[in-house]
Amino acid sequence: MNDALGEKPAPFGAPETTVAPGWGGGFFETGRPRLGGLEQPVRFTDAQAAVLNALADTIIPPHPDWPNASEVDLVAFCGRYITPSGYKNKHFPFADADSFTAALDKLGQAFVDADPAERAKALEALEKAEDPFFEQIRALVYYGYYSRPEVVIAIRRNVPAGKDYHGPPLPYGYIQSLEPWDETTLAQANENGSYLETEQVTRVDLSKLTWTK
Amino acid sequence: MAGYEEVDVLIIGAGPGGAGVAYELKDTGAKIVCLEQGPWVTPPEHPHYHDEWEIEKQRGWAYDPNVRQLPEDYPVTGTTTPYMMNNVGGSTVHYAGHWPRYKPVDFRKGTEHGLEGTIDWPISYEDLAPFYDRNDAIYGISGLLGDPSYPDRKNAQRDPMVLPGKLGLKYAKASRDLGWHWWPSDNAVITRPRENREADVGHGNELSGSPTGSLSTPAHAHWPYNVRAGVDLRPMSRVETITAEGGRATGAVYIDRNTGNRHEIRAKIVVLAANGIGSPRMLLASAQKGHENGLANSNGMVGKYLMHHVFAFCDSWFDEPVEGFKGSFGSPMYSHEFYHTDMDRGFVNGFGMQVARSFGPSYAAMGTHTGYTAPWGEKHRDFFANHFANHLMVFMFGEDLPVETNAVTLDPEVTDSDGIPAAHVNYELHPNDIALAKYGIEKIFEATRAVGAVETNDTGVLYPPPAWHLMGTCRMGNTPEDSVLNKWCQTWDLPNLFVVDGSTLTTGGAVNPTSTIGALAVRAGEYIKRNYDHITSQRTTPSNADAPTM
Numbered sequence: 001m002n003d004a005l006g007e008k009p010a011p012f013g014a015p016e017t018t019v020a021p022g023w024g025g026g027f028f029e030t031g032r033p034r035l036g037g038l039e040q041p042v043r044f045t046d047a048q049a050a051v052l053n054a055l056a057d058t059i060i061p062p063h064p065d066w067p068n069a070s071e072v073d074l075v076a077f078c079g080r081y082i083t084p085s086g087y088k089n090k091h092f093p094f095a096d097a098d099s100f101t102a103a104l105d106k107l108g109q110a111f112v113d114a115d116p117a118e119r120a121k122a123l124e125a126l127e128k129a130e131d132p133f134f135e136q137i138r139a140l141v142y143y144g145y146y147s148r149p150e151v152v153i154a155i156r157r158n159v160p161a162g163k164d165y166h167g168p169p170l171p172y173g174y175i176q177s178l179e180p181w182d183e184t185t186l187a188q189a190n191e192n193g194s195y196l197e198t199e200q201v202t203r204v205d206l207s208k209l210t211w212t213k
Numbered sequence: 214m215a216g217y218e219e220v221d222v223l224i225i226g227a228g229p230g231g232a233g234v235a236y237e238l239k240d241t242g243a244k245i246v247c248l249e250q251g252p253w254v255t256p257p258e259h260p261h262y263h264d265e266w267e268i269e270k271q272r273g274w275a276y277d278p279n280v281r282q283l284p285e286d287y288p289v290t291g292t293t294t295p296y297m298m299n300n301v302g303g304s305t306v307h308y309a310g311h312w313p314r315y316k317p318v319d320f321r322k323g324t325e326h327g328l329e330g331t332i333d334w335p336i337s338y339e340d341l342a343p344f345y346d347r348n349d350a351i352y353g354i355s356g357l358l359g360d361p362s363y364p365d366r367k368n369a370q371r372d373p374m375v376l377p378g379k380l381g382l383k384y385a386k387a388s389r390d391l392g393w394h395w396w397p398s399d400n401a402v403i404t405r406p407r408e409n410r411e412a413d414v415g416h417g418n419e420l421s422g423s424p425t426g427s428l429s430t431p432a433h434a435h436w437p438y439n440v441r442a443g444v445d446l447r448p449m450s451r452v453e454t455i456t457a458e459g460g461r462a463t464g465a466v467y468i469d470r471n472t473g474n475r476h477e478i479r480a481k482i483v484v485l486a487a488n489g490i491g492s493p494r495m496l497l498a499s500a501q502k503g504h505e506n507g508l509a510n511s512n513g514m515v516g517k518y519l520m521h522h523v524f525a526f527c528d529s530w531f532d533e534p535v536e537g538f539k540g541s542f543g544s545p546m547y548s549h550e551f552y553h554t555d556m557d558r559g560f561v562n563g564f565g566m567q568v569a570r571s572f573g574p575s576y577a578a579m580g581t582h583t584g585y586t587a588p589w590g591e592k593h594r595d596f597f598a599n600h601f602a603n604h605l606m607v608f609m610f611g612e613d614l615p616v617e618t619n620a621v622t623l624d625p626e627v628t629d630s631d632g633i634p635a636a637h638v639n640y641e642l643h644p645n646d647i648a649l650a651k652y653g654i655e656k657i658f659e660a661t662r663a664v665g666a667v668e669t670n671d672t673g674v675l676y677p678p679p680a681w682h683l684m685g686t687c688r689m690g691n692t693p694e695d696s697v698l699n700k701w702c703q704t705w706d707l708p709n710l711f712v713v714d715g716s717t718l719t720t721g722g723a724v725n726p727t728s729t730i731g732a733l734a735v736r737a738g739e740y741i742k743r744n745y746d747h748i749t750s751q752r753t754t755p756s757n758a759d760a761p762t763m
């Protein structure tokens with residue numbers, strides 16, 4: 001669902017003249033957002049980074065077969081994909097740095113020190129309260145975690161259906177491991193199906209319509 | 214704005230409509246200018262080589278301009294999720310490239326039921342068939358000829374089919390076991406290399422475009438050749454108004470988005486190809502003396518009868534690998550078992566089942582196509598292991614009725630960055646569309662359960678629909694009373710103003726529209742080429758019977 005629903009979208013797209021594109025988030029104002037997010041990521045304090053990592057481990061809990069979510073540098077990923085202070089918060093995940101870091105600060109050291117059950121409770125409270133931070137952090141952790149090369153390797157190892165998954169679609173593609181049509185199946189494809197010729201089209205019996213307006 | 218320049222043919226919009234007309238005219242010696250509000254999108258701007266390719270789909274590669282918010286985009290207000298791209302190649306720059314044709318019955322829905330605003334097309338399938346073939350050859354289409362649910366297409370050129378993978382084979386088996394029609398899809402994906410284009414490597418994610426050129430779009434298949442032949446394509450040029458005088462279009466005023474300067478360009482023929490939302494928006498925004506309700510709108514029909522198709526997304530999960538992350542879009546196969554009207558179902562029209570590929574692991578975690586988001590916390594790992602790449606999605610893809618009140622108008626308050634009024638969309642589902650879609654959802658799950666789906670989830674009938682098909686708002690018809698265009702895409706009001714894009718389509722069928730838009734563009738281009746002198750001297754638009762023939 002787009003966020004313009006029911007509301008007037010801002011008259012966007014005006015070429016603004018804040019900072020040069022590509023520098024410190026200039027692309028937030030002037031064009032297609034930079035692939036990979038900000039060139040100059042938003043920086044977190046050590047305390048905020050610790051909360052972020054604790055959140056990551058709460059959302060995707062540690063498992064012996066998988067890299068820990070707190071150890072794949074989701075801090076940097078989040079820093080690249082949130083909107084720096086002072087810029088229009090235009091792009092997914094629509095997290096502005098000020099509110100985002102404020103939410104981290106609010107959870108604070110107590111969250112880091114809590115046991116997994118207590119952490120889950122705190123996160124659940126945010127989810128129940130429909131705090132926008134909840135959706136932002138969950139999206140960042142999901143998108144971030146599953147984009148990391150070490151996690152891609154673990155997918156190949158751990159998930160039978162993902163054994164060929166190699167991360168970015170290109171340059172390799174999957175042409176080498178895709179099954180072709182088999183001749184028997186294809187040979188049966190023309191057993192069913194027909195069409196009406198132009199001249200065969202006639203009025204249908206509209207008294208059989210079952211809907212009413 | 215000092216002075217103006219003069220050309221023979223002015224084309225507005227560089228998507229399939231505009232590119233297709235330019236391609237037909239490129240070798241005629243006519244002076245042709247195409248104004249396109251967006252830029253060329255270059256290969257490095259695509260996300261396919263990046264670890265973060267999945268999150269990028271939500272950002273600069275979002276389908277919805279209201280979400281994407283690039284400078285070339287314009288706002289579309291109302292209860293709508295408009296999906297389009299504004300750049301050289303138009304919305305195909307991130308389309309799936311599924312390439313079915315209409316069937317003969319689709320041109321005769323007025324005869325078949327005539328419900329709401331439904332009328333017959335002024336042309337038949339047979340009229341368009343040769344242009345489908347010509348258009349397919351320009352784009353580069355892969356697939357298999359011989360589908361018994363279509364008339365013979367023996368002159369169509371096809372690259373070898375894209376590979377189905379486990380996913381395509383599974384739904385083919387389901388359809389076959391149930392005794393349903395199914396057929397390997399035609400796709401705008403080349404499986405043999407062409408000049409400057411690489412053959413498909415089964416990479417997927419065509420919905421974020423194609424940096425290698427394997428996806429057949431006008432950015433690859435038309436514009437390099439059009440430009441080589443001398444067509445003057447001007448990206449970053451946004452038309453503000455189309456001008457008219459004495460019953461004829463005279464050209465346009467446009468803004469060079471690089472400089473902000475306005476320019477006037479005059480042309481003997483104007484071809485509007487700004488899509489099913491952009492074209493009515495331009496005509497309505499071009500209200501002027503003598504055309505107070507907008508250009509080509511003396512009967513008030515511009516913008517009306519908007520169609521998107523009715524959709525539901527149907528996810529199924531299996532307890533074995535489906536590997537939907539592999540393989541190119543649009544689709545490995547489709548079923549048209551329920552395409553035709555069967556009054557015993559209680560509704561008119563029908564639907565297609567289009568098997569879709571999936572994306573990567575983040576897409577699985579974020580809930581695939583139906584918002585089935587992976588739980589966070591202790592259940593997450595198991596959920597992921599059971600759902601990622603065990604997933605198969607089928608589009609319930611139905612024909613929607615053309616309804617007069619489903620319409621594009623101008624937003625009275627919101628504008629784009631150049632002050633041009635935004636488009637406003639009113640679109641409501643018709644009870645016939647809803648009945649059809651509900652039936653379709655059941656049928657899809659009947660098929661996936663038959664081949665072992667262990668879990669299913671669907672969106673229900675989507676409202677607002679995913680509006681990636683923008684159709685009907687300047688439709689072709691039979692008389693100046695029932696339509697905006699005659700059968701050659703000339704506006705009834707101004708003989709030298711053509712509209713050639715998704716808005717031209719009289720009805721929507723239950724198939725993706727672009728092969729038909731492209732065929733109409735070839736046909737309109739050919740018509741202009743053959744009748745250039747006639748058209749440039751017409752004072753009124755000829756009726757379908759009186760218009761010169763090809």
Ligand SMILES: Cc1cc2nc3c(=O)[nH]c(=O)nc-3n(C[C@H](O)[C@H](O)[C@H](O)COP(=O)(O)OP(=O)(O)OC[C@H]3O[C@@H](n4cnc5c(N)ncnc54)[C@H](O)[C@@H]3O)c2cc1C
Pocket residue numbers: 225226227228229230231248249250251276296297298299300301302303304305306307308309310311312420450451452453486487488489491492495543681682683713714715716725726727728730
């Ligand atoms: C996500 C997605 C998936 C799709 N998948 C499929 C598919 O599988 N199969 C299929 O057949 N179709 C598909 N489509 C639809 C397909 O992209 C469209 O049918 C097709 O691009 C429409 O062509 P068009 O010429 O009508 O308009 P467009 O391609 O939208 O081109 C219109 C052009 O006009 C330009 N323009 C508009 N206003 C102005 C102005 N004022 N001045 C200058 N230029 C202007 C725009 O910038 C744009 O480039 C998909 C679309 C989307 C968004």
